[in-house]
Amino acid sequence: MPDDVIVLGVGMTAWGKWGRPFVDYGVAAAREALDDAGVDWADVDLIVGGETVRNGYAGYVAGSTVAAALGFNGAQVATVYGACASGAMAIGHGRAQIMAGLADVVLVVGADTTPKGFLAPNAGERPDDPDWLRFRLLGATNPAYFGLYARRRMHLYGATESDFAKVKVKNARHGVDNPRARYRKEVAEEEVLASPVVASPLHLLDICATSDGAAAVVLCSTGYAARRGAADGTGTGPAAGHGRPAVRIAAVSTVTPAYPDTGLGLPDIATDSTAVVAPPPRSFRDSIAHTAYEQAGIGPEDVDVAEVYDLSTALELDWYENLGLCPTGDAEDLIRRGATALSGDGPTVNPSGGLACFGEAVPAQAVAQVCELVWQLRGEATGRQHEGARVGISANQGLFGHGSSVIVVR
Amino acid sequence: MPVTKPAVPAVAGWFTTDDEPVLLGSRCDTCGVVSFPPRRSGCPNPRCRGTELSTHALARTGRVWSFTDAQYQPPPPYLSPSDPYRPFVLAAVELDADGLVVLGQMVAGCTAENVAVGQPVELVVEPLLETDDTVQLVWRWRPQARRAEHA
Numbered sequence: 001m002p003d004d005v006i007v008l009g010v011g012m013t014a015w016g017k018w019g020r021p022f023v024d025y026g027v028a029a030a031r032e033a034l035d036d037a038g039v040d041w042a043d044v045d046l047i048v049g050g051e052t053v054r055n056g057y058a059g060y061v062a063g064s065t066v067a068a069a070l071g072f073n074g075a076q077v078a079t080v081y082g083a084c085a086s087g088a089m090a091i092g093h094g095r096a097q098i099m100a101g102l103a104d105v106v107l108v109v110g111a112d113t114t115p116k117g118f119l120a121p122n123a124g125e126r127p128d129d130p131d132w133l134r135f136r137l138l139g140a141t142n143p144a145y146f147g148l149y150a151r152r153r154m155h156l157y158g159a160t161e162s163d164f165a166k167v168k169v170k171n172a173r174h175g176v177d178n179p180r181a182r183y184r185k186e187v188a189e190e191e192v193l194a195s196p197v198v199a200s201p202l203h204l205l206d207i208c209a210t211s212d213g214a215a216a217v218v219l220c221s222t223g224y225a226a227r228r229g230a231a232d233g234t235g236t237g238p239a240a241g242h243g244r245p246a247v248r249i250a251a252v253s254t255v256t257p258a259y260p261d262t263g264l265g266l267p268d269i270a271t272d273s274t275a276v277v278a279p280p281p282r283s284f285r286d287s288i289a290h291t292a293y294e295q296a297g298i299g300p301e302d303v304d305v306a307e308v309y310d311l312s313t314a315l316e317l318d319w320y321e322n323l324g325l326c327p328t329g330d331a332e333d334l335i336r337r338g339a340t341a342l343s344g345d346g347p348t349v350n351p352s353g354g355l356a357c358f359g360e361a362v363p364a365q366a367v368a369q370v371c372e373l374v375w376q377l378r379g380e381a382t383g384r385q386h387e388g389a390r391v392g393i394s395a396n397q398g399l400f401g402h403g404s405s406v407i408v409v410r
Numbered sequence: 411m412p413v414t415k416p417a418v419p420a421v422a423g424w425f426t427t428d429d430e431p432v433l434l435g436s437r438c439d440t441c442g443v444v445s446f447p448p449r450r451s452g453c454p455n456p457r458c459r460g461t462e463l464s465t466h467a468l469a470r471t472g473r474v475w476s477f478t479d480a481q482y483q484p485p486p487p488y489l490s491p492s493d494p495y496r497p498f499v500l501a502a503v504e505l506d507a508d509g510l511v512v513l514g515q516m517v518a519g520c521t522a523e524n525v526a527v528g529q530p531v532e533l534v535v536e537p538l539l540e541t542d543d544t545v546q547l548v549w550r551w552r553p554q555a556r557r558a559e560h561a
Binding site for chain 2: 117118120121123125127130132133134135136137138139140141144147148149150151152155196197198199200201202259260262264268269270271272273274275276277
């Protein structure tokens with residue numbers, strides 16, 4: 001099947017705040033993914049980098065920067081940027097090249113070094129830049145938008161600050177045994193509620209940090225995998241030499257919003273108007289997941305594990321509904337009865353610990369989500385394993401109409 | 411004697427500064443779709459090929475769709491008007507006409523305890539910051555007490 005793409009290897013640094021050059025992290029993750037795949041860097045015929053915008057020119061050409069650090073090998077190169085969706089876009093590009101028969105083995109890398117505190121626009125007076133304007137005119141930081149969404153949930157569905165805190169408690173527990181997580185200690189609901197308010201109703205412990213880190217995946221065609229004996233041609237065979245199931249990429253969705261977009265996305269100062277044109281049948285976040293499900297030919301009922309962007313605890317509740325894990329307005333019920341915890345009766349959400357335990361390393365994060373899903377599907381997620389996981393989905397939303405969802409299956 | 415600095419909008423062409431200020435959006439001459447902030451690149455409706463847009467004054471009243479506050483000072487290019495920093499409230503307001511939600515700070519001095527979802531507000535203009543030569547103005551939302559009684 002020409003449309004199958006195998007995830008042959010994954011690699012990921014621990015997340016933290018060390019301030020080292022982003023390329024150091026990227027190289028470490030890339031080497032781990034190559035080792036995990038059993039592939040020589042010299043045999044990679046396309047490298048795709050997720051761009052980082054806070055590390056100068058080397059960051060703008062991240063694919064080439066990592067390739068040069070590994071030693072140029074003559075591979076094709078691309079670097080993509082799509083805010084929080086950058087990593088998924090990079091995977092999407094590599095996957096498309098394989099599906100088109102233009103590449104056999106692709107290395108995808110995302111890496112970042114982040115500043116302390118709020119993410120902010122680049123310096124300089126740029127009154128034509130909406131991202132600059134929302135800070136200058138309104139002081140509207142990213143957490144401010146998360147606060148607006150959270151308050152809206154409280155108004156519409158009766159969510160409470162305690163519900164939001166329960167998301168942090170769950171994710172903190174998931175991350176305790178994850179060696180790559182930055183924060184690895186349990187957090188009590190009372191600690192969340194006692195932490196300072198940043199953007200009401202959200203407290204400091206409801207909001208994710210920014211982190212340094214890198215993640216990488218090695219993708220290949222089924223033909224390449226078969227030649228290596230890593231798959232039986234359908235993508236479901238055992239990976240030779242590793243004794244583990246082959247994981248396939250079943251969908252990569254990076255859709256833009258449809259007009260009129262009634263969500264107040266970052267960095268928007270206003271929504272689109274619904275006065276003349278009726279809103280589309282699905283919200284932007286709904287459409288991100290819907291497109292992925294359509295591509296994969298599966299539905300929410302098939303999902304075992306989900307890695308979703310908990311930029312804030314309240315946003316994770318939104319994602320339950322956007323992914324179709326429950327009807328709109330029922331997310332509070334899921335978190336209250338522990339359904340999305342490892343110990344729960346539903347799909348496990350953020351088994352890695354999520355952004356709550358990692359913090360966000362923008363161009364690496366969507367790749368990191370896929371790494372965790374692959375470990376879950378292989379049964380290698382020691383201490384945080386959803387037993388028997390066969391289908392995993394990731395989801396995120398970023399600035400300027402970006403969002404992504406990747407589905408992996410075995 | 412202190413010289414009075416001229417007061418100018420912090421961003422040109424987005425709002426008026428008279429007694430009953432309004433936000434200035436754009437309206438597509440072809441399909442009638444309204445947008446804010448005003449657009450430079452033609453109609454945003456993908457099914458419309460209109461490139462000619464006219465200035466459109468948006469409804470200056472609405473109801474709070476959601477709100478939050480900024481307990482920590484935002485980073486530049488935000489410039490705090492006070493030292494030490496004083497938190498402010500941000501409100502996303504669903505306008506009474508035009509079918510859209512517009513973000514803005516609540517008037518200076520407002521705290522989150524004094525705001526509720528659904529609360530009626532109206533547009534005002536307040537100083538944002540002072541430069542060497544000008545006072546820069548920005549739109550803000552002010553609770554509209556009288557309408558609340560009839561709500």
